[in-house]
Amino acid sequence: MLRSFPSVAVATLLLVATLLYLLHMFLSTRSCRIFSSPPARPGAVGPRLLPPGPSPWPVVGSLPEMTLNKPAFRWIHRVMHDLGTDIACFRLGGVHVIPVTCPRIAREVLHRQDANFASRPLSFASGAVSGGYVDVVLAPFGEQWKNMRRVVLSEIVCPSRHKWLHEWRAQEADNLTRYAYSLALQRAAVDVRHVAQHYCGNVIRRLLFGRRYFGGGGIEDGGPGPLEVEHVDASLATLGMVYAFCVSDYLPCLLGLDLDGHEKKVRAALSKMDRLHDAVIHERWRQWKSGERRPEEVEDFLDILISFKDAPLSIDEVRALCRxxxxxxLDNPSNAVEWAMAEMVNQPELLEKAVEELDQVVGRDRLVQESDILKLRYAKACIREAFRLHPVAPFNLPHVALADATVAGYHIPKGSHVLLSRVGLGQNRAVWPDPLRFDPERHLVNNDVALAESELRFISFSTGRRGCMAAWLGTAMSVMLFGRLLQGFTWSKPEGVEVISLKEAQHDLFMEKPLLLHAEPRLPVHLYRAASCLTG
Known part of the structure; x- marks a missing residue:
């Protein structure tokens, strides 16, 4: 496989640094009079055993191998497979990185020892995205994180807010139907990824900023305009770089040299997000501080954050929480629905079951609503299976050990980065029979089919102290996106395509190519027109 020039250059630099270090240590040792190690203390215990992993170089650890084997997540999983282990240790620079692919070990980390693994690592990207760690998702364990978590739990993700903002979500579900209908009428293949990602973008902009569009007016067919496309693209690019196995995150002395261009890419993506967000945030901040906006005019999450009185937030904290x-x-519901539809179009009997359930529960004389979600067991099983088999990211956000720990009998040093493998958990052969097969039926063993997975047999919405605080929103978005697309349209492969390719992209876990399908409206025309009237 060809290596990129930057990767080879970085790896070469790391190896040269290692050789210079070894030479220095050799010369220092020769100049010493005493060569033996200090005698062991009586009763001293031998070195505690780290999880298995590749033998590290001095100073740089396994960074040279990581740099030459991109993407790093595939290299890590390959090494673990070759070692035959469900927990491993990769020393990257001075950091022990501990990936886990076994649900039992994952539960030991996030259930039994959750308090000890409640922090986050520091990285260039996470520091930039979090505004200097004043947010809730990326901030290390401490008072700032506790304060932000308290605000989000009490004011943003509480059940009363979910009910209060239902109308915004309902309008965006109608807009989804309207937009997909306009695309279907064009008789061209519909880009499911585009539709799904922009539905998610619309929902979160509505809830956060009270608007679908950043520009002045709406788009006639309900689709995104240039600014909304830029917003989604920049947000997804930022997500992909937050913890991207960047060399300088493990060797801070290299920070600022930007050897692989990572820092430049982070700044570029974040500046696009901030330019769009800040125009809304600063104007709303001015309105509240000047008295133009009053408490009875609270309409969205941004109003809630700015007007919070118990412990007023700074504008930088508001900006970080908005990010x-x-x-x-943005990414989890859209990715799951795209993969589910791709798998099910290749297995039409699965698609028929999901549509039949929608017809039985909802019928064809109205559009599916959030109130129907509880009864849509098969639809939720399809999304669960997509979360399991096709996770949106290879690893969960890293957890940092606040103190030395023992996990699965291995020593985990303080400061280690523990990574729960979404791929490894969801495709673990000891847990899931025939794990590479898309089979929604495996999730129908219980009457209540929930998208969350507390036993960590796969990860949909993470759990524990640092887990997802709004699984209800993720569930509503995922099921409404999936339900509206399946209820409203008959989906089939484009002409001339025998099988939809299920190949993953080279550098992430998205489908290699966006899913293109033919869509045929299957409901009475007045339902699509009603959706247009409600959202136009």
Whole structure:
């Protein structure tokens, strides 16, 4: 496989630094009079055993191998597979990185020892996205995180807010139907990824900013305009770089050299997000501080954050929390629905079952609503299976050990980064029979089918102290997106396509190519027109 020039250059630099270090240590040792190690203390215990992993170089650890084997997540999983282990240790620079692919071990981390693994690592990207760690998702464990978590739990993700903002979500579900209908009428293949991602973007902009569009007016067919496309693209780019195995995150002395261009990419994506967000945030901040906006005019999450009185937030904290909210809601539902539809179009009998359930629960004389979600067991099983088999990211956000710990009998040093593998958990052969097969039926063993997975047999919405605080929103968005697309349209492969390719992209876990399908409206025309009237 060809290596990129930057990767080879960085790896070479790391190896040269290692050789210079070894030479220095060799010369220092020769100049010493005493060569033996200090005698062991009586009763001293031998070194505690780390999880298995590749033998590290001095100073740089396994960074040279990581740099030459991109993407790093595939290399890590390959090494673990070759070692035959469900927990491993990769020393990257001075950091022990501990990936886990076994649900039992994952529960030991996030259930039994959750308090000890409640922090986050510091990285260039996480520091930039969090505004200097004043947010709730990326901030290390401490008072700032506790304060922000308290605000979000009490004011943003509480059940009363979910009910209060139902109308915004309902309008965006109608707009989704309207937009997909306009695309279907064009008789061209519909880009499911585009539709799904922009539905998620619309929902979170509505809840956060009270608007679908950043520009002055709406788009006639309900689709995104240039600014909304830029917003979604920049947000997804930012998500992909928050913890991207960047060399300088493990060797801070290299920070600022930007050897692989990572820092430049982070700044570029974040500046696009901030330019769009800040125009709304600063104007709303001015309105509240000048008295133009009053408590009875609270309409969205941004109003709630700015007007919070118990412990008033700074504008930088508001900006950081707004980034958190957008990034947390955008990629997971859209990715799961795209993969589910791709798998089900290749297995039409699964698609028929999901549509039959929608017809039985909802019928064809009205559009599916959030009130129907509880009864849509098969639809939720399809989304669960997509979360399991096709996770949106290879690892959960890292957890940092606040103190030395023992996990699965291995020593985990203080400061280690523990990574729960979404791929490894969801495709673990000891847990899931035939794990590479898309089979929604495996999730129908219980009457209540929930998208959350507390036993960590896969990760949909993470759990524990640092887990997802708005699983209800993720569930509503995922099921409404999936339900409206399946209820409103008959989906089939484009002409000339025998099988939809299920190949993953090279550098992430998205489908290699956006899913293109033919859509045929299947409901009475007046329902699509009603959706247009409600959202136009």
């Amino acid at each position: 958190d909210i957008v990034l947390a809601a």
